[in-house]
Amino acid sequence: MKQTMLARCAALAVAALLLAACGKGGGDDDTSGDARGVAQVTTAMPVQRSFHDSVAAWGSAVADPHHARAISLGHGGQVVALQVSAGQTVKRGQPLLAVAPDPAARSAWQQAQTALALASGELQRTGQMAAQHLATQSQVATARKALADAQAALAAQRALGGGAAQETVAAPDDGVVTTLSVGLGDRFAANVPLLGFMPAHALIAELGVQPDAGTQLRVGMPVQLHGVYGDGKAFEGKLSMVGRAIDPQTHLLPVQAEIPAAADATLVAGAALQASIQSDDYTAWAVPRAAVLHDGQGDYLYQLDQGKAHRVDVQLRQPAGDTVGVLGRLDAKLPVIVQGAYEVDDGDAVRQGDSQADSEPKP
Numbered sequence: 001m002k003q004t005m006l007a008r009c010a011a012l013a014v015a016a017l018l019l020a021a022c023g024k025g026g027g028d029d030d031t032s033g034d035a036r037g038v039a040q041v042t043t044a045m046p047v048q049r050s051f052h053d054s055v056a057a058w059g060s061a062v063a064d065p066h067h068a069r070a071i072s073l074g075h076g077g078q079v080v081a082l083q084v085s086a087g088q089t090v091k092r093g094q095p096l097l098a099v100a101p102d103p104a105a106r107s108a109w110q111q112a113q114t115a116l117a118l119a120s121g122e123l124q125r126t127g128q129m130a131a132q133h134l135a136t137q138s139q140v141a142t143a144r145k146a147l148a149d150a151q152a153a154l155a156a157q158r159a160l161g162g163g164a165a166q167e168t169v170a171a172p173d174d175g176v177v178t179t180l181s182v183g184l185g186d187r188f189a190a191n192v193p194l195l196g197f198m199p200a201h202a203l204i205a206e207l208g209v210q211p212d213a214g215t216q217l218r219v220g221m222p223v224q225l226h227g228v229y230g231d232g233k234a235f236e237g238k239l240s241m242v243g244r245a246i247d248p249q250t251h252l253l254p255v256q257a258e259i260p261a262a263a264d265a266t267l268v269a270g271a272a273l274q275a276s277i278q279s280d281d282y283t284a285w286a287v288p289r290a291a292v293l294h295d296g297q298g299d300y301l302y303q304l305d306q307g308k309a310h311r312v313d314v315q316l317r318q319p320a321g322d323t324v325g326v327l328g329r330l331d332a333k334l335p336v337i338v339q340g341a342y343e344v345d346d347g348d349a350v351r352q353g354d355s356q357a358d359s360e361p362k363p
Contacts, residue, residue, distance in 0.1 A: 043335035059207035208252030284325035
């Protein structure tokens with residue numbers, strides 16, 4: 001009987017120990033579960049920084065209309081020689097083409113010569129007659145005027161090229177022949193453009209931007225230009241014109257930018273260009289890109305406030321780069337949740353990881 005009682009007591013003690021062990025193990029599991037329920041995040045401090053918008057533009061390098069010119073003659077004629085081609089670089093005084101004046105110009109020159117000879121002889125005769133009191137001083141004055149008129153007419157015909165059997169058209173300055181409007185043997189009328197000429201260092205960028213970007217642009221804004229093809233370096237210019245009417249062919253708003261003289265070594269007229277126009281600066285919160293989230297209500301992020309995530313609605317103002325610019329009511333003293341932000345909701349308890357990013361974001 002006594003042995004039976006001892007066995008029962010021993011069994012009850014073992015059962016009590018087993019129950020205690022189970023109860024302790026269950027408590028540890030609950031504690032571990034609570035720890036796993038708190039999201040681990042990294043943070044970064046938001047800072048105010050200056051940003052600027054960039055407006056993309058496309059176009060080409062063209063001759064500056066304020067310096068480019070069309071070369072023509074004041075008389076008609078025929079092209080008898082061509083020494084250049086379109087796109088060729090030329091030096092000041094270099095022959096471009098040779099022309100023979102048309103018969104009408106040649107005839108006008110000869111008539112001017114005859115009129116000058118007649119006026120000169122008439123003045124001489126009138127002077128002799130006046131010395132013999134056979135002509136008045138008024139007649140002498142009239143003869144002198146006729147001689148002066150004949151000299152002026154001959155000078156005009158000489159300037160028009162009628163006095164030469166062949167005339168050479170030379171380059172007015174160092175530059176580029178942009179276009180050739182005539183060919184060998186072509187006859188042309190007076191004042192008809194024979195070729196287009198662009199002086200050296202006279203390129204501009206003729207660009208187009210999206211119409212809604214026009215309100216952001218003003219003359220004088222910095223422009224970064226580079227060629228579409230090749231590995232040419234970028235050039236810095238300035239906006240020189242902002243259009244106010246959409247181009248019906250490109251459906252873009254036309255703008256023009258200055259091209260620095262140094263670009264002439266790598267850019268030629270007609271070269272395709274890409275450009276980035278820097279508009280006005282503005283101040284926004286600089287935060288890492290991973291901190292900004294989006295849902296049906298718009299852009300937002302979380303700030304860590306006393307161990308809990310606090311949602312702040314923002315406007316993504318500058319989306320380019322690893323550090324973005326946002327506008328919103330952020331607290332400069334509270335860190336922004338970066339890694340792990342997508343795992344939490346507004347009001348959730350969070351804990352910072354070992355690799356907390358609490359330094360200023362880099363641009």
